[in-house]
Every structure is written in C-alpha cells, then in structure tokens.
Amino acid sequence: MKQKNDQFEVKVITGNEACAEGALAAGLRFFAGYPITPSSEIAEILSMRLPAVGGKFIQMEDEIGAMGAVIGASLVGSKAMTATSGPGFSLKQENLGYAAMAEVPCVVVNVMRGGPSTGLPTLPSQSDLMQARWGTHGDHPIIALCPHGVRETYDLTIRAFNLSEKYRVPVILLLDEIIGHVNEKVIFDKKEKFELWQRETPDVPPENYLPYKFTESDVPPMVSFGKGYRFHVTGLVHDETGFPTNNSEQIIKFLQRLNRKIDRYADDIIQVHEDSEEGAKIGLFAFGSTARSAKNAVNLAREKGVKINFIRPTVLWPFPQKHVARLADQCDCIIVPEMNLGQMAHEVEWASAGKTEVIKVNRIDGEPIRPSEILDAIMERV
Amino acid sequence: MLDYNKYLRQQKFPLIWCAGCGDGIVLKSMLRAIDKIGLSKDEICMVSGIGCSSRLTGYVDFNTLHTTHGRAIAFATGVKMAKPEMHVIVVTGDGDATAIGGNHYIHAARRNIDISVILFNNNIYGMTGGQVSPTTPIGSRASTAPFGNPENSFNISGLAEAAGASFVARGTVHDALILDKYIEKAIRKKGFSVVEVMTPCPTAYGRRNRIGDGVAMIKDLKEHSVSVRKASKMSEEELNDKVVTGILVDRERPEYTDNYNKLIERVKGSNS
Amino acid sequence: MKKDKKLPDIKINKEWCKGCAICVEFCPHDVLAMNGAYPEVVNLEACTACQLCDVRCPDFAITVNKNEQEETNEAKK
Ligand code: SF4
Ligand code: SF4
Ligand code: SF4
Numbered sequence: 165m166k167q168k169n170d171q172f173e174v175k176v177i178t179g180n181e182a183c184a185e186g187a188l189a190a191g192l193r194f195f196a197g198y199p200i201t202p203s204s205e206i207a208e209i210l211s212m213r214l215p216a217v218g219g220k221f222i223q224m225e226d227e228i229g230a231m232g233a234v235i236g237a238s239l240v241g242s243k244a245m246t247a248t249s250g251p252g253f254s255l256k257q258e259n260l261g262y263a264a265m266a267e268v269p270c271v272v273v274n275v276m277r278g279g280p281s282t283g284l285p286t287l288p289s290q291s292d293l294m295q296a297r298w299g300t301h302g303d304h305p306i307i308a309l310c311p312h313g314v315r316e317t318y319d320l321t322i323r324a325f326n327l328s329e330k331y332r333v334p335v336i337l338l339l340d341e342i343i344g345h346v347n348e349k350v351i352f353d354k355k356e357k358f359e360l361w362q363r364e365t366p367d368v369p370p371e372n373y374l375p376y377k378f379t380e381s382d383v384p385p386m387v388s389f390g391k392g393y394r395f396h397v398t399g400l401v402h403d404e405t406g407f408p409t410n411n412s413e414q415i416i417k418f419l420q421r422l423n424r425k426i427d428r429y430a431d432d433i434i435q436v437h438e439d440s441e442e443g444a445k446i447g448l449f450a451f452g453s454t455a456r457s458a459k460n461a462v463n464l465a466r467e468k469g470v471k472i473n474f475i476r477p478t479v480l481w482p483f484p485q486k487h488v489a490r491l492a493d494q495c496d497c498i499i500v501p502e503m504n505l506g507q508m509a510h511e512v513e514w515a516s517a518g519k520t521e522v523i524k525v526n527r528i529d530g531e532p533i534r535p536s537e538i539l540d541a542i543m544e545r546v
Numbered sequence: 547m548l549d550y551n552k553y554l555r556q557q558k559f560p561l562i563w564c565a566g567c568g569d570g571i572v573l574k575s576m577l578r579a580i581d582k583i584g585l586s587k588d589e590i591c592m593v594s595g596i597g598c599s600s601r602l603t604g605y606v607d608f609n610t611l612h613t614t615h616g617r618a619i620a621f622a623t624g625v626k627m628a629k630p631e632m633h634v635i636v637v638t639g640d641g642d643a644t645a646i647g648g649n650h651y652i653h654a655a656r657r658n659i660d661i662s663v664i665l666f667n668n669n670i671y672g673m674t675g676g677q678v679s680p681t682t683p684i685g686s687r688a689s690t691a692p693f694g695n696p697e698n699s700f701n702i703s704g705l706a707e708a709a710g711a712s713f714v715a716r717g718t719v720h721d722a723l724i725l726d727k728y729i730e731k732a733i734r735k736k737g738f739s740v741v742e743v744m745t746p747c748p749t750a751y752g753r754r755n756r757i758g759d760g761v762a763m764i765k766d767l768k769e770h771s772v773s774v775r776k777a778s779k780m781s782e783e784e785l786n787d788k789v790v791t792g793i794l795v796d797r798e799r800p801e802y803t804d805n806y807n808k809l810i811e812r813v814k815g816s817n818s
Numbered sequence: 819m820k821k822d823k824k825l826p827d828i829k830i831n832k833e834w835c836k837g838c839a840i841c842v843e844f845c846p847h848d849v850l851a852m853n854g855a856y857p858e859v860v861n862l863e864a865c866t867a868c869q870l871c872d873v874r875c876p877d878f879a880i881t882v883n884k885n886e887q888e889e890t891n892e893a894k895k
Binding site (some may be wrong): 193194196215216218220222224225226227228230231232233234235236237238239240241242245258259262388390392393394395396398399400407410529 | 555558587588589591593602603607608609610611612613615617618621622623624625626627628631632649651652653775806809810813814
C-alpha cells in the first residue's frame with residue numbers, strides 16, 4: 165500500500181521489505197542468498213530490484229556459498245549483503261570469520277527464528293545473540309544491530325552498511341520473525357539525505373600500498389581488486405603486507421589491532437535509546453521486537469505511577485556496557501525481557517558487576533513476550 | 547622459455563611445497579598459458595581454497611584471494627559476477643573442490659559461469675598428512691585408509707562434464723607443455739572450464755603406496771596415461787588403472803554472467 | 819662452424835632447488851646428474867636446449883638459456 169505526495173511517501177511494509185529497501189538506499193549492488201524462512205522475502209525482493217539498478221542477485225547452492233560470494237563481490241568493490249535465519253546463520257559462520265579476518269565489509273541479515281537446529285522455522289526468537297557475537301571461531305571483531313520496528317529496520321540497514329564500510333568489518337543485522345513479517349506504516353521523507361560511507365581508499369601508489377597497514381585509525385585503507393594494486397587476501401594470520409606470518413610479534417600486533425579497531429570506537433558505534441525518569445529505581449533493558457512490549461509495559465507502569473529507567477540498545481555488539489553500568493548505579497534491579505533463556509541478561513549481569521539485581525523475563529515457545537508479562541515483573545518490584 | 551619472474555612474488559620463494567611435489571610444474575604451465583594469452587596482471591583474479599595447491603596464490607603477482615576450505619569457487623562466483631571483466635582463475639585440489647567444495651563445483655558448472663578451474667588432483671589430502679580423498683583410488687593406502695581405501699573414487703572431470711561445464715580437459719605434469727594448451731583454452735573459453743591435472747604428492751601418497759618419490763611418480767603417470775583417442779578404443783577393464791588425458795569437453799553453452807547482463811538490460815529496458 | 823656454436827647456458831638456483839632430481843631424470847640427453855643435494859651439469863655438449871628440465875622443475879630452480887642471439891649473430895658472420 166502506498167500513498168504519495170511531493171515530500172512524503174507513506175508505505176505499509178514489513179521489516180523484511182524495509183531491510184531490502186534500506187540496503188538499496190545504502191548502495192547495495194550485490195546480494196547472494198539461499199532460501200530460508202523467515203528471511204526469504206529479502207532475497208525475493210532483491211532478485212526483483214537489483215537488476216533495475218544494475219546490481220547483481222544470485223541464489224547460491226547453499227548458505228556457505230552465499231557468504232563466500234558476498235565476500236568476493238565486496239573485494240571487487242560492490243556493497244554486498246546476504247540474508248538468512250538460524251540454521252543458515254550457523255552455516256555462514258565459517259566465512260563470516262573470514263570476512264572479519266580479512267576485513268572485508270559486508271552485511272549479514274539474520275531474521276531470528278526459534279532454535280536450536282531447525283527449531284521453530286516460522287516463529288520468532290532472540291536466541292542467536294551469542295552466536296552473532298561468537299558464532300565463528302577465534303577472537304574476532306563484529307558489530308550486531310537490532311531494530312525494534314520497520315522504520316528502524318530501514319535506518320539500521322543503512323547504518324549496517326555504513327559501519328561495515330567505515331570499520332572494514334562484517335555487520336550483522338538481527339531481525340526476528342516478528343520484525344521481519346510485521347506490517348507497519350512507514351513515512352519516507354523523499355528529501356531526507358542519508359550519510360553514506362565508503363571504505364577509505366589508499367592515497368599511495370600501488371608500490372607503496374600495504375593492504376593491512378597499521379595506521380593511526382587502526383582501519384587500513386582498502387582498494388578493490390582490479391585497480392592496479394595487486395595484493396593478497398587470506399584467512400591466515402597475516403602481517404601488514406597481507407601475507408601469512410608465523411612471527412609471534414606480528415601475530416600479536418595484527419590480532420590486537422583487528423579487535424581493537426572495534427573496541428576503541430565502541431562509543432561511536434553503540435546507540436542506546438534512553439527513556440529515563442528522575443529517581444527511578446527499576447531499570448528495564450529491552451531490544452528488538454521485545455522492546456515494543458517493553459515500551460507498552462513502561463507506559464502501563466507509569467500510568468500506575470511507577471518510575472522506570474528504560475534503555476533500548478539498537479547495537480548489541482559491541483555491548484553497551486557503559487549504559488548498563490550507569491543503569492546499574494541508578495537502579496535496584498534491571499529487568500531483561502528476551503525471547504531466549506537469558507543471553508543478554510548474562511551480559512547485563514556482567515556489565516552491572518554485582519551492583520544491581522538482574523531479573524530475567526524469558527519466553528522460548530515462539531510467542532512474543534507480552535507487555536503484561538513485563539509489567540508483572542515490574543510490579544513485583546514496586 | 548618464459549621468464550616467469552615477472553609473474554612471481556619472488557620474495558616469497560622458495561616454494562612451500564615438498565621436494566618432488568608436482569604443484570610447481572602446474573604453476574609454471576599456468577604462467578606460460580597466461581603469458582601466451584597476454585593477460586595483464588591486473589585483470590586476473592586468482593582464487594584458491596585450502597590445501598597444498600591452494601597455497602599457490604601467495605606466490606603469484608595477481609589479485610590473489612586465498613579463501614576457506616572448499617569455498618574458492620563460491621568466492622570466485624562473487625568476484626566474477628560483480629566484476630565480469632575480471633579473468634577469474636580458481637586454483638584448487640581434489641579434496642578442496644570435490645569433497646568439502648563439491649557443491650560449489652557442480653553448481654558453478656551448472657550455471658556455466660566464466661571461471662577457469664585448475665584442479666590439482668594428487669589423489670590425497672597432502673597438507674593435513676595424507677588422508678583419503680574423493681579421488682584416492684579404491685584399494686590405495688592413506689593415513690585414514692590404513693587397510694586400503696574401501697571407497698570408490700570420483701571421476702572429477704566427468705563430474706564437471708555432467709554438471710554442464712563448457713570445457714573440460716585432463717592432463718599430467720609429465721606432459722606439462724600440453725597442459726599449457728589446455729589451460730590456455732580453458733582461460734579463453736567463455737564459460738565454466740576445468741583442467742584436471744594429475745600431479746604427484748610423493749610425501750603423502752607416493753611413499754605410502756610404494757610408488758616412490760616425485761621422479762617415480764611422474765614416470766608412473768607417464769606409463770598410465772592414455773590419450774582420449776586411444777582410450778576410445780579400449781575396454782573399461784583396460785582403462786581401469788589408466789589416466790585418460792586430452793580435451794574431454796569443448797562446447798558452447800550460454801554463460802551465466804552474460805545471461806545476467808542481458809537480464810539487466812531487459813529489466814532496465816522495460817522500466818524506462 | 820659447428821665447433822663455434824655457443825653452448826646453452828644452464829643455471830641452477832640452489833636457493834630454490836629442493837634436489838628432487840626431476841630435471842636429471844627427465845633430461846633426454848643425460849646432461850645433468852645429481853651431486854649430493856643438487857643437480858649439476860655434467861655433459862653440456864649434449865644439451866639441445868630443449869628446456870624440458872625447466873618445464874618440469876617444480877621449483878623454478880633451473881633455467882636454460884639457448885644463447886640463440888649469439889648463434890644467429892654467428893651465423894650472419
Ligand atoms: S604434501 Fe604432497 S601435495 Fe603437499 S606439498 Fe608435499 S608433496 Fe606436495
Ligand atoms: S628439478 Fe628443480 S628442484 Fe628438482 S633438482 Fe632439478 S633444479 Fe632442483
Ligand atoms: S635443456 Fe634439455 S637437454 Fe638440456 S639439460 Fe635441459 S632437459 Fe637436458
């Protein structure tokens with residue numbers, strides 16, 4: 165459904181559609197995917213839309229291949245993305261690690277469904293949070309974003325591309341089945357200009373180019389294959405030249421930079437929506453579709469005169485540790501509703517370092533957490 | 547003879563491979579073919595997987611991409627699709643391409659995407675210490691087949707043919723100059739092409755199977771090679787322990803990136 | 819005339835050579851022989867500069883220069 169006028173366009177679309185649109189707005193030119201519920205619409209839309217802008221769509225023979233193709237396309241300069249769900253996300257991990265290691269910008273969408281294994285293919289879940297952080301082996305950098313609505317899915321998809329280009333890192337966009345399939349009215353301001361990042365390119369001639377140079381920013385400039393800068397890309401630990409190394413000093417230098425480049429910019433990357441009240445003693449930490457119920461619960465509680473400090477991160481990795489620590493200082497408890505057995509609650513507990521009690525509200529049956537369930541947890545503390 | 551040096555990252559030499567390993571012979575053949583065609587180094591993207599032969603990409607001065615185990619063809623598919631003007635050459639081994647990477651291998655052939663695969667077949671997993679591979683002949687010994695391999699082996703050229711490749715050839719390092727021609731044809735071919743090269747792994751295969759060192763293995767290859775023409779007159783039984791060499795497939799089929807570009811034109815045309 | 823013919827120039831790069839003996843074994847004219855870990859030229863006169871040793875050396879360690887240039891110059895004289 166569409167309504168148009170000169171400045172605004174009103175559309176009723178799903179999160180999956182918003183993701184595809186956001187990717188195109190960010191300059192997506194290559195998508196490789198594999199059919200999987202509940203993310204398939206993203207591939208379907210892009211198979212239709214990409215050729216019209218001269219972009220490429222390919223349905224690969226499997227999830228692993230799709231992730232590989234995305235990396236290949238990014239290395240020759242295309243903004244590239246893939247989309248999947250739990251079982252497919254498991255298969256992506258191998259090459260996701262490669263993208264982190266070789267510092268190849270790309271976006272991986274995971275429309276979360278119930279797991280483990282084939283799990284609950286058509287039902288929502290938020291249980292791939294730790295997998296998003298640590299699914300691939302080894303110490304590696306990663307960024308994971310998690311929108312709570314359709315419009316935000318659009319915005320965060322653009323942001324995912326920007327962050328991946330800026331930091332040369334794979335960015336994971338965690339939707340869930342609810343966000344992926346819910347229809348919402350979205351207003352697009354046609355005059356709205358989005359800031360679009362492109363990977364920084366080298367300002368030196370090919371003979372002086374070091375593809376993995378240690379620079380002040382910790383993010384080495386990157387040039388696409390085929391531009392006269394011939395270099396080597398490998399998943400082996402490498403030195404500044406890009407070639408494998410077994411030298412202990414080089415290994416340490418490289419791996420520290422690789423991880424530091426995200427750690428040191430955490431403040432730039434992390435975004436948290438804070439809705440706090442002076443003197444509130446109850447903290448609430450919610451994200452993704454669960455944050456919608458949390459918002460409702462906050463409103464209901466406030467109607468009853470209960471003060472709440474509600475924080476809603478749109479970035480889960482790097483984890484918003486400072487925000488949680490602050491919340492822990494202010495509040496007697498932090499309630500963490502999530503559709504899993506407590507993955508984020510665990511992080512919240514760590515970040516609050518024993519200063520506050522962390523209360524879990526969990527659902528794992530493929531049903532969304534209702535506002536009343538969160539409200540109950542709040543009222544129990546009043 | 548070609549001065550290979552202009553294509554080599556000489557500072558990375560000597561090569562990592564064992565004495566008598568055939569991989570370097572294939573590398574030279576590839577470079578002669580590339581030189582003959584006259585490709586510039588910038589327009590070549592060489593992609594490899596994991597294994598001994600896949601280390602090749604570290605030694606050549608092209609745009610080189612050393613990927614994950616079995617996935618070279620998948621990465622190469624992304625490179626080729628996003629930048630069709632690039633000459634994409636995949637370097638892979640029998641285990642890499644047809645065990646862990648078998649799915650990408652057959653589907654790239656089915657799509658007939660313009661990628662040239664140089665498949666180093668040494669009948670074994672060399673780098674990991676001689677485990678049985680999909681092309682280890684039945685009865686042969688491997689570190690994971692100590693009583694002889696109980697499995698049947700793949701005809702990996704036949705696999706590419708059946709899956710739809712435009713060009714398939716099989717050669718040996720013994721006849722390295724003929725190999726140049728196959729590789730040249732494979733690179734020139736618009737479509738998915740495979741050159742399966744029989745190459746010795748003395749360390750992990752030859753010694754264990756009492757064939758001997760590199761020299762002995764190359765002699766062995768020579769003795770067991772028969773040309774396609776000769777083979778056509780031989781019985782299946784006679785061919786049992788033979789390596790059939792020559793151009794096995796050379797045909798015209800629609801190529802994938804071409805098809806996709808036409809699709810783009812069509813879609814853009816109907817939109818305007 | 820034949821006497822004056824310049825002989826091929828065979829170079830062995832010991833830094834890269836691994837002593838596999840492939841060049842020695844497949845030389846059609848027994849020009850090369852192993853001497854310890856490395857091959858050496860033992861019968862240069864027999865060398866036809868066919869370069870098969872170069873073609874099969876896996877380690878880029880042996881090159882044969884035909885000295886063609888000199889030959890043609892010689893012929894012109
Ligand atoms: S293990 Fe075999 S294949 Fe690997 S380098 Fe040694 S001889 Fe070559
Ligand atoms: S073939 Fe090459 S590596 Fe082997 S012995 Fe001869 S020169 Fe050395
Ligand atoms: S060029 Fe030919 S004849 Fe001369 S040493 Fe090499 S293989 Fe032998």
